[in-house]
Amino acid sequence: MKKVRIGLIGTGYIGRCHAIAYAQAATVFALKGEIVREMVAEVSPAVAKAQAAALGFARWTGDWRELAADPAIDVVDICAPNFLHKEMALEAIRHGKHVYSEKPLALSVADAEEMTRAAAQAGVKTLVGFNYMKNPTSQLAKEIIASGEIGEVVHFYGTHNEDYLASPQAPLDWHCQKALAGLGALGDLGAHIVNMAHYLAGEIREVSGDMQTVIGQRPDAKNPAVLREVENEDQASALLRFANGAHGVIETSRIACGSKMGLTYVVTGTKGAIRYSQERMAELALYQHEDAAGRQGFKTILTGPAHPDYAAFCISAGHGIGFNDQKTVEIRDLINGIAAGDPMWPDFAEGLQVSKVLEAIAVSALERRWIEVQGTSRF
Amino acid sequence: MKKVRIGLIGTGYIGRCHAIAYAQAATVFALKGEIVREMVAEVSPAVAKAQAAALGFARWTGDWRELAADPAIDVVDICAPNFLHKEMALEAIRHGKHVYSEKPLALSVADAEEMTRAAAQAGVKTLVGFNYMKNPTSQLAKEIIASGEIGEVVHFYGTHNEDYLASPQAPLDWHCQKALAGLGALGDLGAHIVNMAHYLAGEIREVSGDMQTVIGQRPDAKNPAVLREVENEDQASALLRFANGAHGVIETSRIACGSKMGLTYVVTGTKGAIRYSQERMAELALYQHEDAAGRQGFKTILTGPAHPDYAAFCISAGHGIGFNDQKTVEIRDLINGIAAGDPMWPDFAEGLQVSKVLEAIAVSALERRWIEVQGTSRF
Amino acid sequence: MKKVRIGLIGTGYIGRCHAIAYAQAATVFALKGEIVREMVAEVSPAVAKAQAAALGFARWTGDWRELAADPAIDVVDICAPNFLHKEMALEAIRHGKHVYSEKPLALSVADAEEMTRAAAQAGVKTLVGFNYMKNPTSQLAKEIIASGEIGEVVHFYGTHNEDYLASPQAPLDWHCQKALAGLGALGDLGAHIVNMAHYLAGEIREVSGDMQTVIGQRPDAKNPAVLREVENEDQASALLRFANGAHGVIETSRIACGSKMGLTYVVTGTKGAIRYSQERMAELALYQHEDAAGRQGFKTILTGPAHPDYAAFCISAGHGIGFNDQKTVEIRDLINGIAAGDPMWPDFAEGLQVSKVLEAIAVSALERRWIEVQGTSRF
Amino acid sequence: MKKVRIGLIGTGYIGRCHAIAYAQAATVFALKGEIVREMVAEVSPAVAKAQAAALGFARWTGDWRELAADPAIDVVDICAPNFLHKEMALEAIRHGKHVYSEKPLALSVADAEEMTRAAAQAGVKTLVGFNYMKNPTSQLAKEIIASGEIGEVVHFYGTHNEDYLASPQAPLDWHCQKALAGLGALGDLGAHIVNMAHYLAGEIREVSGDMQTVIGQRPDAKNPAVLREVENEDQASALLRFANGAHGVIETSRIACGSKMGLTYVVTGTKGAIRYSQERMAELALYQHEDAAGRQGFKTILTGPAHPDYAAFCISAGHGIGFNDQKTVEIRDLINGIAAGDPMWPDFAEGLQVSKVLEAIAVSALERRWIEVQGTSRF
Structure with missing residues (x-):
């Protein structure tokens, strides 16, 4: 081999x-x-x-x-x-x-x-x-959307919120410095939800963004008595228009008190909807509007061997895989891609496309106008 | 009397x-x-x-x-x-x-x-x-915010989504006609979440909105073979800037499959956060960042006699009040306002202010630019 | 009239x-x-x-x-x-x-x-x-069971737990005195879950019970320095055998920290299951085993106008009814029963049958043996 | 090394x-x-x-x-x-x-x-x-109980329910044969919840059990036209008395429709309670009765680096570990136990003690009487 x-x-x-x-x-x-x-x-x-x-x-x-x-x-x-x-x-x-x-x-x-x-x-x-797109649960989300089970996607709401800088006493680290991190929450966390939006709802064509540095100064890591400037945004939001006509919103924050792994999405289609929170990474909620009257509702599906890549970890449903297991799926893609030419996604083209969306949001926020996003991620 | x-x-x-x-x-x-x-x-x-x-x-x-x-x-x-x-x-x-x-x-x-x-x-x-602001649970949310328990508000995310027009076969009714309804989802549902945003997070000063009529034509109510034009939006979203400096987003939809009473909010402060969904109207989730390490988390508070106006209905916590009970609180305010001069909120001034925000969102969506909102609701 | x-x-x-x-x-x-x-x-x-x-x-x-x-x-x-x-x-x-x-x-x-x-x-x-059996949500549970949607009932687990006497400092009141209250948690709370078990799963034929007075003495209500004897049980549990062959367990407690309105049930059938908690009285979770592979899960149904007696309160799903609204349904039954001879349940015969089950549990707990329950509640 | x-x-x-x-x-x-x-x-x-x-x-x-x-x-x-x-x-x-x-x-x-x-x-x-006791979340549960945060344990309710044999068409396999499996649901699943009860609430001293084979015959695995006898129980329940005076109930089933990984527990103490479901293995709900009036509720703690053994997998809270990661903790104990003499639990003595409890439940169910359990697991 x-x-x-x-x-x-x-x-x-x-x-x-x-x-x-x-x-x-x-x-x-x-x-x-x-x-x-x-x-x-x-x-x-x-x-x-x-x-x-x-x-x-x-x-x-x-x-x-x-x-x-x-x-x-x-x-x-x-x-x-x-x-x-x-x-x-x-x-x-x-x-x-x-x-x-x-x-x-x-x-x-x-x-x-x-x-x-x-x-x-x-x-x-x-x-x-x-x-995160490697989690069997989000692969299931993709499968449900691709198969038309919720109809055409009409709306996407996604977040990637965490609270690692929620405390104003948290010292200034490299995340807060433009030269080291580039964007703030957008770059560190927002990248994930933009990638997920691409994966689940397709290309983003236009954005109207807003962003904010809430805690403008933080203590120096070594000398807490000295306050230093935070150079990038703590939180950001954007209205989105997708290539397929769907509308949407994404939000990201590194000061969102209580969000520990706040990658979430709600994808609404013409015939149903799905809801997901990474903090309950083994669950996908599926709603189908055609269910009988009086029997409609969001069904909590626990990921299991009937779903992509789960059975490799455990053959019983609902037993759960973890954060590193997602990485393991990603590494499977890496190895099979390099050794056998299997498709390898998300590649640099997608990384670039995510950057375009993030930068468009930042520019939109600064210039306070809608910005068009060029290019394609070819999912 | x-x-x-x-x-x-x-x-x-x-x-x-x-x-x-x-x-x-x-x-x-x-x-x-x-x-x-x-x-x-x-x-x-x-x-x-x-x-x-x-x-x-x-x-x-x-x-x-x-x-x-x-x-x-x-x-x-x-x-x-x-x-x-x-x-x-x-x-x-x-x-x-x-x-x-x-x-x-x-x-x-x-x-x-x-x-x-x-x-x-x-x-x-x-x-x-x-x-909805009369629900003891949302009054509790107000109390928590006002008391500073979650610090200064830095972000508000709110929705009022329902799915009463999710089916493309749902006939065109007055909701879809400008002359009868004015705005679509914004007017019918969005009004609630704007009012709630005012109540919980204060005045909205600027908006960047987007809106969309997803299902452009619907069957005539009497003659389903005839398709008629839908004249207002099925869904809308807006970036918000509040007078107090907080940022936020609101969304509304009448085609949000699976949302039956989808008035929800997440209010994030510098020291904590609250989460609420009207579909679980007896519950408020409260997070406080200063909780001990390893003991942080959202606490699900069941509304009870320790909260505003609950005890009048039942003296035990968690027993639950219903949709009409919220109205009963509102009518208490009406009667005491008229008979005894007690404060009566939300009054026409607030209704006007909500209209200003909704109209600003609609204009913003049409003109694709940020719009400033004048006036005040004086909560 | x-x-x-x-x-x-x-x-x-x-x-x-x-x-x-x-x-x-x-x-x-x-x-x-x-x-x-x-x-x-x-x-x-x-x-x-x-x-x-x-x-x-x-x-x-x-x-x-x-x-x-x-x-x-x-x-x-x-x-x-x-x-x-x-x-x-x-x-x-x-x-x-x-x-x-x-x-x-x-x-x-x-x-x-x-x-x-x-x-x-x-x-x-x-x-x-x-x-509680008058709540449209529990009526829906009954409808689902009666229609065979979850097959034959094979197991019932139910609780009615509250925590009104959880604090050892809570003074001794009439609930704790045999002459005034009879049984403790069983009589005050357990009565509800036995009634619900009858309603949903049928007659109880045999019980093996256990009960316990956890806080043996409580302060006198008027003179807290004086400790007085608690005369009945704080918590109780029982294994059940139903007339239809199903097995089950019920539990009740008045010292169950955190349970504010802890009437809950899980009814398992040969083809599915339902789960309910009175603290989320507008929701019933339904699982159907015949759902497609990869699409199984508990569906959260929000009670609405498609369900019994809901539409009288509100014509939109998920808007919620409250504790007193359940009473209103009960009073509708009372008035229609007396004025027009409509069926009036649960009547004294059912009240008696509940007492028989409760007493059997208490006797079983004292004598440490299975006890047969006579009679019928004729639901 | x-x-x-x-x-x-x-x-x-x-x-x-x-x-x-x-x-x-x-x-x-x-x-x-x-x-x-x-x-x-x-x-x-x-x-x-x-x-x-x-x-x-x-x-x-x-x-x-x-x-x-x-x-x-x-x-x-x-x-x-x-x-x-x-x-x-x-x-x-x-x-x-x-x-x-x-x-x-x-x-x-x-x-x-x-x-x-x-x-x-x-x-x-x-x-x-x-x-399952190796999951950081259940280690956290143990820590909370041991530290007295919920006071003295007064009640334990636990289940290990799954539905792998829920379908009557599921063929008879070794689980259903006494000579190969011994007990049915009790042995396969109940062992876990008894071990967890030992871990969290201490020794079990007496049991009153019930058990049932619901689906008496199943198709032969090779020749589905032939029905063969199921030789052990599909579901079982038991009242428990712990050495420390607490009461409790455990239940287990292999036909519990909808339960995919239904190891759950509720531990109630004199000052609080915890709730856990293995299907949400990253969450522990903690209630503390001494919280301020109006601020009581179950707090959902997401396991993170502040909790035992989590940080070895990931240094951010809420990112989640999986089923096999629990095993990895167990193997850490194995290796450190053998290589360095670190304590190794649960050992055969605990395995034996679990067997004693399970056998006592089975004997109790057959003889319909309370059975005393001898010995100790020395956790």
């Missing part, structure tokens, strides 16, 4: 989740390629060494450029902070590596375009870690 | 609910005035007579003008179709009657302004039947 | 709810008889007079025997404490009055039998205020 | 889950020993070889006795059908292996006692795969 040798850059929050998924993927799925946990890059050789040991990788380096250039690496998996995505991806592409990058793809549309173009020209494969 | 003699115009859906509330109000509350169910006006003397008998009113008329002019009437209660509100209210005011009108107050801001001015000049009292 | 003249004994908690329901019933329903709120009896003439005025009754008395004997009374409505039910009912029956009594019917099976026999011999009609 | 070499017998449903957990455990946790996936035993060499390859094990055998005797195996992990547990465990113990067995430990108390005694005499370590 063809080996797919992974070079992982970054082993913080999401890099660790990638590593867990790599560890279990071959046991969960009958993969078309062999995962080789080849090398870890971290901020120093010492950290890299320790993390390679902890996460089951064979080699390590304190210099990610070394990893990108290493001939024994097939895929560069970028889990570094957002501001490094572009440089790392371009370097990996230059060395002919496939690239698996965390979202958001880049800090700007221009950067995302450059990366997408470079990958296309180099003929390498790409995947962006949007993650 | 001072008598408050009611003349009820219209005994359809909501008129009947008013009648039920009049019937029980004096038993539920220790009112400051005596409700006299004096007269019913309906489309014909026969209907009026039958309805007066059914609903416990003493007299009847087939001509609402007669009712408006009747010296034995103190309050004209307008439950007639929207397009008649203005004419009826002005006529009642001309005769010096207090006016209790169902929402929306009028088909246009201009009409609502004329009515509000006339009432003010005549010195009569007014009340608009927004209803 | 035939007058039905009501004499109401007791205007505390539940008496007040009766009065509210009397006030609205004729407006909600097209009754077959005319409700006359004739007379109130209370502990003193002064209280009676005040309450008659507050609740819309014409006359009053400080002596309930006067009410029972009054020739202008057709129905004696007993909302007095449990220990008085028997004496009052027998006196009313002696005067040829119909009797509408709150639950539990009596403090013992022997008393309930005497009352039931007396009513039958006198040919008067009876109704027991079990209340 | 000390190696812990695993021999896995059986790779069906739960064996596969074990394998997935072994694959990820070392990446999730900083283990105190090195997991070596040494050998798989299956029903034939061919199956064993294929499964070893699929599940990442080094060697394979078609004869489990070979595995039990293999000197390179430290732990025998028994995921074979129930009726084989005893023979396999005894053989493994005979060879001085540690034993990790799926539940139920054995088909009878006598067998479980023999196994427990043998393990003790041989000085090998044991673990039983009860699984």
Whole structure:
């Protein structure tokens, strides 16, 4: 079986989740390629060494450029902070590596375009870690919509709200700095719900956005007595018009008290509707208007082996899969895409398209007018 | 005790609910005035007579003008179709009657302004039947916000979605005709959520709206083979900026499959959040960010005697009050307002302010730009 | 139309709810008889007079025997404490009055039998205020079961839990005294769930019960420094065998922290199941096993005009009815039963049958053995 | 680091889950020993070889006795059908292996006692795969109870209901045969809820049980025209008395339409309560009676890094862990127990104690009397 040798850059929050998924993927799925946990890059050789040991990788380096250039690496998996995505991806592409990058793809549309173009020209494969669309429950949502069970989609409401910066005392970190994060809540969280909107309801063609930095200053991380400027938005909302004629709204916030994993959507069609909250990631609520009078209602479907990719984890319904299991599905797509040419989505083109929507929302908010979104994500 | 003699115009859906509330109000509350169910006006003397008998009113008329002019009437209660509100209210005011009108107050801001001015000049009292803000649960929401328990409000998301016109086969009725209904979902349902936004989060200062007629033609009610034009919107959404700096979104739809009583809100503050759905009208979910680590979460509070106006119905928590009970609270406000000068809210000024917001959303949608909203509802 | 003249004994908690329901019933329903709120009896003439005025009754008395004997009374409505039910009912029956009594019917099976026999011999009609089975949602549950939509019932789990005595500091009141209340949680709350079990799943034939007084002593209501003995059970549970072969369990508690209106049931059949909680009294969850693979789940049906007795309150689904509205349905049954001979359930025979089950549970708990239950409630 | 070499017998449903957990455990946790996936035993060499390859094990055998005797195996992990547990465990113990067995430990108390005694005499370590108590959410429940946040436990209600045999057309499989499964729903599912009751509420001292085979005959798996006898119970319930004085009820069913993963519990204390459903395995509802008047309610806590063992999977709250992740926690306990002598629970002694409770329920149901349960699980 063809080996797919992974070079992982970054082993913080999401890099660790990638590593867990790599560890279990071959046991969960009958993969078309062999995962080789080849090398870890971290901020120093010492950290890299320790993390390679902890996460089951064979080699390590304190210099990610070394990893990108290493001939024994097939895929560069970028889990570094957002501001490094572009440089790392371009370097990996230059060395002919496939690239698996965390979202958001880049800090700007221009950067995302450059990366997408470079990958296309180099003929390498790409995947962006949007993650949530890999949950069997959201795959079920897609299946229900695609099959026409709720008719034509007429409305999409989606959120990705969290509260990790809800406290004004939470210190200023890289999320709040334009040079490191680009957009605020939009880039960090909004990227997920835009991707989900694409997946479930199709291309977004126009947006009217609004955004706001609610907590304008935060304590310096090292010296809390010093207040520093927050440079990007805490919350944002946008009216949407989809290519297929549907209307919609998305919202995102990093100060939404009480939302711990507030990716939610309500998709309304001409014949029914679905409702989902990632905090109850094993449940999809389905309403069908043609049900008998007196027997209408939202049905809570617990994801199970009748739904996409669930049975690989457990053959009984309602037993539940977790956050990292979504990543495992994504990594299955990565491995089968690279080893066997299976479709690999969402790719850089989709990452770029998400960036276009996010940037359009930000520009719309600044210029206070509707903005058209160009391009296509080809889901 | 001072008598408050009611003349009820219209005994359809909501008129009947008013009648039920009049019937029980004096038993539920220790009112400051005596409700006299004096007269019913309906489309014909026969209907009026039958309805007066059914609903416990003493007299009847087939001509609402007669009712408006009747010296034995103190309050004209307008439950007639929207397009008649203005004419009826002005006529009642001309005769010096207090006016209790169902929402929306009028088909246009201009009409609502004329009515509000006339009432003010005549010195009569007014009340608009927004209803849902009278639920003890939403009064609790107000209390929590006002007391600062969730800090400063930073975001409001609200909906009033229903699905009464979800089926494309549903015949065209007066709701779909501009001359009879004015706005579509915005006027019929959106009025409620705008009023609730005012109540909970304060004045709305700017809007960017979008709206859509999804089902462009519907069968004629009498001759289903004939398709007729739908003249107003099926669904609408708007970005909001509040006077206090909060941002928000409201949405409304009459084709939202599965939403039967989809008035919902999420109010997010700097220290917490509340969530509510009218379909679970006895529950308010409260989140407080300062709860101990590992003990954070939304707490489902069941409305009970510790909350405003609940104990009048039942002295045990969680036993539940219903739709008509909200009306009963509203009628308590009506009677005490007229008999004893207690504050009567939401009055015509608020009805006008709601119209201004709705019209701003519609204009914004047509002109595709942000619109400023003037005036104040003085909650 | 035939007058039905009501004499109401007791205007505390539940008496007040009766009065509210009397006030609205004729407006909600097209009754077959005319409700006359004739007379109130209370502990003193002064209280009676005040309450008659507050609740819309014409006359009053400080002596309930006067009410029972009054020739202008057709129905004696007993909302007095449990220990008085028997004496009052027998006196009313002696005067040829119909009797509408709150639950539990009596403090013992022997008393309930005497009352039931007396009513039958006198040919008067009876109704027991079990209340919850009148909710359109529970009527829908009955309809679903009766129609075979969930197949044959194989299991019933029901609770009626509240927490009104959860605090050990809550003073000893009449609920805790055998002579005044009879059984504890079983009599006060368990009566409801036994009635509901009868209604939904049929006769109970055998029980194995357990019960417990958790808080053995409580402060005296007037002198909290003095601790007094609690004489009956705080919580009880029982295994059940139904006449139709189904098995089940019921539980009841007055110290169940967090349960405010914890009447709940899960009825499982060979083809499906229903779930209900009175705290969400507008919702019934229905599961049908024959739904397509991947589309199974509990459907949350919001009660609406397609369901029994709902449309009389409101013609839109999901708008909700309240606790007193259930009473209004019960009073509709009372009036139509007395004025027009419509069936009146649950009658004293059912009240007696409930007492038999409760007493069997208590005896079973004491003797630690299965007990057979005789008789039938003839639902 | 000390190696812990695993021999896995059986790779069906739960064996596969074990394998997935072994694959990820070392990446999730900083283990105190090195997991070596040494050998798989299956029903034939061919199956064993294929499964070893699929599940990442080094060697394979078609004869489990070979595995039990293999000197390179430290732990025998028994995921074979129930009726084989005893023979396999005894053989493994005979060879001085540690034993990790799926539940139920054995088909009878006598067998479980023999196994427990043998393990003790041989000085090998044991673990039983009860699984659900390893969920951070249920560990949180334990923490809340142990810390006194809900006071003294006064009541436990628990279920483990599923519907895998709800359809009468479901063919007779080994679950329905006494010789292969022992008890029916009690053994397969009830074992989990008894273990959970032990974990959360302590020792069970007395039971009064009932059980029922609802579908007496099922089609033969190979020849559906032939009906065969179902030999054990489809559903069972029991009243419980705990050593600490609490009362309770447990129920279990394999024909509970709609319950896919129906392990649920409600634990009521003198100062609060908790509620849990495994179908929403990331949520625990906590009620505290001392909350301010008007602010009481069940708080839905989403499991997160503040709770036991969650942060190893993901450092953000509410992101969710899955069924196999529970197993991963269990395997962490296994490895750390064997490699470093950390406590390993639930061990065979607990497996035995669960068997005693289950057998007591079955005997109680047959003899229709309360049965005392001996012994202790020493949680």
